[in-house]
Amino acid sequence: MATLDVGGYVLAGGKSTRMGRDKALLELGGRPLVAHAVTKLRRICAEVNILSSREELTEYAPIVRDLHEGCGPMGGLEAAFAHSQHEWNLFMPVDAPFLPSAFLERWVRGVVGSKERGTRVALFTVGGVAQPLFCLLHRQVGPSVLGAMHGGQYKVFPVLQGAALDLAARQGVAPDKAFLNTIWEESVEELGSVGANGIEPWRAISEAQRAAVHRWFSNLNTPEEFADAGLHLDALDT
Numbered sequence: 001m002a003t004l005d006v007g008g009y010v011l012a013g014g015k016s017t018r019m020g021r022d023k024a025l026l027e028l029g030g031r032p033l034v035a036h037a038v039t040k041l042r043r044i045c046a047e048v049n050i051l052s053s054r055e056e057l058t059e060y061a062p063i064v065r066d067l068h069e070g071c072g073p074m075g076g077l078e079a080a081f082a083h084s085q086h087e088w089n090l091f092m093p094v095d096a097p098f099l100p101s102a103f104l105e106r107w108v109r110g111v112v113g114s115k116e117r118g119t120r121v122a123l124f125t126v127g128g129v130a131q132p133l134f135c136l137l138h139r140q141v142g143p144s145v146l147g148a149m150h151g152g153q154y155k156v157f158p159v160l161q162g163a164a165l166d167l168a169a170r171q172g173v174a175p176d177k178a179f180l181n182t183i184w185e186e187s188v189e190e191l192g193s194v195g196a197n198g199i200e201p202w203r204a205i206s207e208a209q210r211a212a213v214h215r216w217f218s219n220l221n222t223p224e225e226f227a228d229a230g231l232h233l234d235a236l237d238t
Contacts, residue, residue: 004112007086008045010037011076011133012052012094013066023095024050024057026226029233033220034060036097039238043202044105045090049083051076073133074145074154081142088112093133097229098215101202101237111136111180118173121164122180126217130181132156134217140167186213201237208234 012024012034024034034050038061041048049064050057057063064083066075080089090108092099111122123135133156144163153159161179168178209216212235220226 003042003046004044004108005086005088006045006108006112006136007080007084007089008041008048009064009076009080009084009089009091010034010041010048010050010052010061010094011073011091012037012050012054012057013073013076022054023220024052024054026220028097028220028226028229029236031238032060033094033097036236036238037092037094040099040101040104041090041092043101044108046086049080050094051079068149071149072154073156074149074159077137077145077156078149081139081145084139087139088136089139090136091133093219095220096134096217097220097238098209098212098232098235099134099217100205100209102205103216105203107182108136116177118168118171118177119180120167120178121160122182123160124182124184124217126184130157131217132160135160184217186216206235206237208232209237211235 025032028036034057038048038050048061050061051066052063053065053069054063064079066079067082068075068078071078077091080091111119120138120140121135124131137160141160141163144166145159148159164179165175167173168175171178212232215232215235218225220229
């Protein structure tokens with residue numbers, strides 16, 4: 001199955017204050033977190049880049065630098081929209097290694113291939129908390145991100161929500177269609193067994209991944225969380 005005409009971007013520009021050192025190059029299962037993220041996106045996206053100013057990350061994928069430094073993740077989104085030539089762009093934080101590639105691919109294909117056109121922002125809410133840094137954005141969201149940056153609005157969720165609702169109104173699309181906020185309840189879809197029917201192992205959910213479903217959207221922010229992640233390497237698919 002071919003990759004999708006989607007741009008993939010790893011958000012790796014954070015200061016990692018709670019971790020105490022840059023997270024992107026921390027090794028989990030013998031590979032740095034940035035390599036896990038890039039591998040997942042390359043399975044799905046036609047082009048993958050890393051949103052960061054760290055030159056050493058070019059070993060894993062080309063980097064795209066912020067146009068305005070010190071603006072947090074919004075600066076990364078702005079840089080991505082200025083860089084991308086794709087209709088859709090998938091953003092993934094560098095510190096979420098347990099989200100299965102199979103789940104990610106199924107979700108992205110479902111959004112971009114929907115017969116009911118109109119979605120412009122797609123993301124998840126997990127445990128009542130929105131996850132705006134893991135999102136799929138249509139290129140029409142770009143001007144709103146640029147406008148927000150110029151206006152000093154750096155909180156990602158309200159900017160994305162506002163952009164989608166504005167586009168919904170202008171295009172006559174239902175608000176909940178334009179802003180596709182999926183409530184995640186840890187209900188694992190039946191995607192088949194590893195190796196079934198000759199498919200590549202990553203295209204199915206393993207039993208270890210099912211057991212770690214509560215970790216899929218978890219970010220590794222502290223040394224304690226990173227140490228705990230090392231006890232669940234069998235749930236990685238990279």
